[in-house]
């Protein structure tokens with residue numbers, strides 16, 4: 348089997364990963380010309396190695412100036428000093444997010460559906476709640492928020508390496524609109540002047556350039572929150588409703604948080620990430636040559652028996668579940684780890700406190716994506732506990 352496959356084409360990747368950990372921990376996929384790395388030890392070593400870089404997106408002349416600015420400035424896509432500047436900017440923006448009551452947003456989303464007998468959890472909640480939370484945390488008005496929520500699924504395609512002409516056309520339109528909304532909005536944020544002056548002075552870059560780094564990374568936070576949080580909210584609910592776990596459900600925040608963390612390890616919404624070797628890299632007997640592409644299989648590292656005892660058992664009480672690699676590790680590690688765990692915990696706590704939930708369809712189809720394992724739909728029915 349090639350290292351690259353669509354999550355929609357595999358019912359459960361665990362047995363494949365276990366076979367690779369045992370037989371081919373570092374595997375050259377000749378068809379796709381990429382190394383795939385499966386063990387916890389090697390994935391961690393690569394993500395922490397400063398000679399292992401984020402691959403740049405191939406320059407695309409058809410993208411407009413707004414789409415190009417976003418791509419060039421994002422922390423998630425940059426290396427070296429550009430990464431340091433972008434990461435510091437993203438971090439300051441992120442740390443200035445207002446804390447928002449998730450309860451109000453989830454209630455609004457659930458109440459917007461007249462019949463709770465048949466709800467698609469993915470469309471109604473998972474695709475909207477994380478982005479709504481980030482937008483509200485930055486005080487975006489309702490009109491701009493609704494526009495961004497409606498278009499974000501298309502904007503996230505900006506991160507994909509191979510875009511179709513149709514993708515590029517829509518990305519261009521949306522990038523221009525969202526960029527101009529963010530230009531207008533960012534100046535109203537109370538920490539804006541300090542942010543611009545800090546980044547511009549400490550890195551000796553022009554105000555104009557600093558402004559575009561800030562705008563792009565604010566848009567970057569919206570982009571990054573979409574797929575991964577959608578996956579966490581989906582996969583955590585599926586684990587809670589599974590045959591193995593549903594009888595153990597406790598409507599208790601600490602217990603739900605442990606469920607969420609074990610879901611991140613066992614049913615990772617983000618399965619892998621890509622790198623490129625900036626120098627020759629030796630991993631024991633395996634030599635990854637300079638400029639070779641690498642797939643770091645985070646979800647496989649998460650079930651490495653050398654790191655997690657009985658890894659194929661979903662066990663909320665295992666004492667090192669939080670060592671999973673689903674948020675990455677090293678310089679590019681996700682800055683929203685606690686935010687995301689808290690968002691999923693609060694959402695599921697609200698759901699299980701207020702409703703009895705029935706899963707209506709056991710067969711789950713996944714999106715045709717290589718890097719993320721995202722259920723297309725989860726049909727549930729909600730029975731109000733107070734009626």
Ligand code: HEM
Pocket residue numbers: 422423424434437477481567568569571572573575576579616617620621672673674675676678679680681682683686687
């Ligand atoms: C379940 C939810 C999430 C998961 C599983 C997740 C996962 C990840 C992973 C794996 C990376 C590192 C990628 C790499 O090393 O190649 C990353 C980076 C990042 N994430 Fe998240 N993420 C989540 C939610 C979020 C949210 C909600 C935000 C923003 C509000 C966010 C912002 C970022 C940013 C800005 C980076 C880039 C950091 C850098 O490159 O320096 N993430 N995330």
